[in-house]
Amino acid sequence: EVQLQASGGGLVQPGGSLRLSCVVSGFTFSNYGMSWVRQAPGKGPERVAAINRDGHSSHYPDSVKGRFTISRDNAKNTLYLQMNSLKPEDTAVYYCTPTGVAPSGRGTLVTVSS
Secondary structure, three states: OOEEEEEOOEEEOOOOOEEEEEEEEOOOHHHOOEEEEEEOOOOOEEEEEEEOOOOOOEEOOOOOOOOEEEEEEOOOOEEEEEEOOOOHHHOEEEEEEEOOOOOOOEOEEEEEOO
């Protein structure tokens, strides 16, 4: 059974930081590029970071470039997202998923508010 379990979300003030983690099981993690996708209330999903299989290449949309950093530890089957300089518009549920696959696992809620 494929499982993707994100954690690390919470309430943070604007300008703050959070580090999300996603533990993966049920497939060979190191064989897949991975992404973080977020969905804000009333909006469609938005991919905010992608990383290739070996972790040497990553991509970000302009909305988070320079603030978010994706990384992975293939030995631990874990994907990470370091989020700095958070803004209220970053408020969303964050999911990890193989790149190109719609999120299906457990997300983690990030709320940026003063």
